[in-house]
Amino acid sequence: MVTFFEAxxxxxxxxxxxxxxxxxxxxxxxxxxxxxxELLNNLLMQYYLKPFEKVNEVYRFMHSSGNLELNEMFHFCTEIFDDPLRFHENSQMMAKFLYDVSTHPKIKSGELYVVSFKNVQIEGEVLDAIGVFKSETKETYLKVFPEKSGFRLEYEQEGINIQKLDKGVLIFKTDKSEGYKVLVTDQTNRSTEAVYWKDDFLKLQIRNDSYNQTSAALGVYKDFITTRVDEEFELTKADKIDLLNKSMKYFKEKESFDLDEFSNEVIVNPDAIASFKAYKSNYEQEFDTEINDSFDISAAAVKTQARKFKSILKLDKNFHIYIHGDRELIEKGFDEGRSMNFYKVFFKEEQ
Incomplete structure (x- = not known):
């Protein structure tokens, strides 16, 4: 998503x-x-920007009132983009604002770095960007020096590991009216106190672009198959895996998504199609997000989601069956004599 070899x-x-x-x-x-x-400069570039190489989800600034100017970080970033001479002044304002929203008693203190970059590439476009980063985790490092006939060993406490950026955000100078393009990372986002970074400090909302549309559509369909479909239809686990495989095949082979085409080619059953569309609609209302009925498919999003689609049929602790192809070549049955379920698998040759 982000490259910085020219930055x-x-x-x-x-x-x-x-x-x-x-x-x-x-x-x-x-x-x-x-x-x-120069070495320090290069180390800082790695520390600040390398974590964003694998970040794909693009956000934008928002405000509940609909007025972007009321989003503090949007305002500060706009001030810097419009007048670079006011960079340091606005970095101070960012620091004061972050302090004001650091209201959870478990939030760690730390250094805040505000950076302006040139020539950072996102989605093939080279842009100016503002980075805001926070270091919270400190580590102890050993230093070994050669000395006469041996070595000298020292240590340094409260050091920062440049391979572990705690929190960071990149704001790109593009799409201002939409709240800019924003990438965010938070290595402590599993804890409840960490939501202040994205929700209170930045006030971000996912962008409605092809990556997020593709990711959301695949995610909703996967949830429908794995959690909801059992309530209305009788399906084996092999049937579910087959439906997941068909959906992934559709997204890998098509350049664009069409809800009706997808439903007819992948789900097929009219009742199941109606159920999926209702599930999708409920999801959109619950999470206040819209998944369009048609959009361009993002290959990057498909690749990311493919890791979450499991095609493994686990049978007790004895067997794992990987189902990648024709669902008709595997049959489920029940052996009365053994009082056990079984699967019959058809194939032409072993490989």
Whole structure:
């Protein structure tokens, strides 16, 4: 999604953010940080941008009122894009705002880095970008130095591992009226206190582009097959795997998605088609999102979702059957003598 072999770090401001609920304070630097060391510059580029190479979901800034200007981070970023001379001033405003929303007692204090970049590529487009990053996790490092006939061993506490960015966001200078293109990462997002980064600080909403449309459509269909279809229809696990395989085949072979075409080719059964469409509609209402009836298919989203589609039929602890092809070549039955289920598999030759 993101490449940065042509990118350049233009400006960097560093601030310290404490936890407001723990009566810690914030510390603002008076001026931007000057980087004179080329190696340090390269290390920072890796630290800040490499985690976004595998991030595919694109977000946008939003505000519940519909007025983007009321989104604080959208406002600060716009100020910087419009007038780069106000970069440091707005980085300070970002730091103060992050401090104000750090209201959970378990939120860790840490350094906030606000960075302006040139020539960062996203979806084939080279753009200016603003990065905002927070380091929370500190580690201890050992240092070994050769010394006369042996070595000297030292340590450094409270160090930052540049392979582990805790929190980060990239805002690209494009699609301003739509809330910009925004990528976000949060390595502590499994904890309840971590939602402040994306929800309170950034106020993000998923973009309605081809990647997210493809991902959402596959996700809803997978949930329908694995969790809902049993309530209305009698299907074996092999039948479910076959339906999942057919859907993945459709998305891999087609360039665009059409709901009716997909339903007729993959689901086939009219009652099941009606049930799936109702399930999709309920999902859209519950999560306040829209999955269009037609859209261009994103190959990247298909590749990501394919990892989540399981085609393994697990039978007790004795056998795993991988079903990749014709559903008609596997039959389920019941052996009265053994009082056990069985599957009969047809094939022409062993490989």
């Amino acid at each position: 350049a770090l233009e400006h960097l401001s560093i601030h310290r953010i404490g936890n407001k609920m723990q009566e810690e304070f914030y510390v603002l630097s008076e001026e931007p940080f000057r980087i004179d060391d």
